[in-house]
Amino acid sequence: MSSGPSLRSPLGRVRGLGSAKDGTHHWWAQRLTALALIPLTVWFVISVIVLTGGDYTAMVAWAGSPLVAGLLILLIVATFYHGALGLQVVIEDYVHHEMTKLGLLLFVKATALVLALAAVLSVLSLLFTRA
Amino acid sequence: MTTSNRPLSPHLQVYRPQITSMLSILHRLTGIALAFGTLLLAYWLIAAATGPGAFETAQGLIGSFVGRLLLFGWSFALFYHLCNGIRHLVWDAGYGFEIETATLSGWIVVGASAGLTVICWIAGYIAMGG
Numbered sequence: 001m002s003s004g005p006s007l008r009s010p011l012g013r014v015r016g017l018g019s020a021k022d023g024t025h026h027w028w029a030q031r032l033t034a035l036a037l038i039p040l041t042v043w044f045v046i047s048v049i050v051l052t053g054g055d056y057t058a059m060v061a062w063a064g065s066p067l068v069a070g071l072l073i074l075l076i077v078a079t080f081y082h083g084a085l086g087l088q089v090v091i092e093d094y095v096h097h098e099m100t101k102l103g104l105l106l107f108v109k110a111t112a113l114v115l116a117l118a119a120v121l122s123v124l125s126l127l128f129t130r131a
Numbered sequence: 132m133t134t135s136n137r138p139l140s141p142h143l144q145v146y147r148p149q150i151t152s153m154l155s156i157l158h159r160l161t162g163i164a165l166a167f168g169t170l171l172l173a174y175w176l177i178a179a180a181t182g183p184g185a186f187e188t189a190q191g192l193i194g195s196f197v198g199r200l201l202l203f204g205w206s207f208a209l210f211y212h213l214c215n216g217i218r219h220l221v222w223d224a225g226y227g228f229e230i231e232t233a234t235l236s237g238w239i240v241v242g243a244s245a246g247l248t249v250i251c252w253i254a255g256y257i258a259m260g261g
Contacts, residue, residue, distance in 0.1 A: 021160050031223060037213075037216075038216075041209065045206075045251060049251060053259035055257055056186045059186060062174045063176075080133070080169060083162075083165065083166040086166065087166050098132075115169060118173055118177055122173075123176060123177065
């Protein structure tokens with residue numbers, strides 16, 4: 001953004017930059033995923049404690065249940081979505097170089113998407129290969 | 132219209148440290164730490180889907196001294212972010228803004244997250260059989 005003198009009027013500058021009718025979407029999505037993550041995280045932590053010391057067979061038996069697989073997928077989607085939204089705010093707050101900011105935002109979203117997809121596919125693979 | 136000199140994010144170093152502001156930045160820091168922690172979650176699930184060998188390797192890495200140290204840090208970050216996140220949701224609902232209430236809820240969050248971390252690690256070691 002140039003901050004020097006400009007012949008553009010303030011009105012001309014903001015035209016087209018206004019509300020895209022989704023101003024609260026980010027805020028709402030962050031809260032909704034936060035709410036979903038309360039029970040999902042508690043369930044996941046307890047499950048991991050129960051699995052501690054267990055072997056591969058125990059892990060496959062656990063993750064191979066449709067209910068567990070479903071909850072794991074919900075956990076993965078909510079976690080990576082919530083994480084990407086949170087990192088987005090951090091980047092927007094502290095990175096003021098436009099291109100660096102854009103690059104970081106795209107990197108965070110792409111990484112979250114790839115990891116979430118890989119994790120979900122892993123859960124599905126555990127579910128469907130269970131003997 | 133000058134926009135470049137507006138205050139941006141709070142500059143923490145110019146304020147006297149207070150429990151509320153310290154917990155606020157800790158919420159953000161634990162959030163960033165947890166974002167990196169999702170790498171471990173993804174790795175653990177991918178390893179399990181890959182097969183017994185890959186899963187053994189992952190369990191070995193997580194169970195190593197450095198692995199446990201990281202996991203301990205992440206478990207505290209998780210409980211802190213969870214408890215303080217609930218505190219934030221209560222604020223979003225419009226409650227608890229009085230200074231004394233915010234200070235009290237802050238200390239409750241610190242106690243709860245420390246307590247939950249300790250309880251989980253004791254439970255984990257019991258589950259492992261000592």
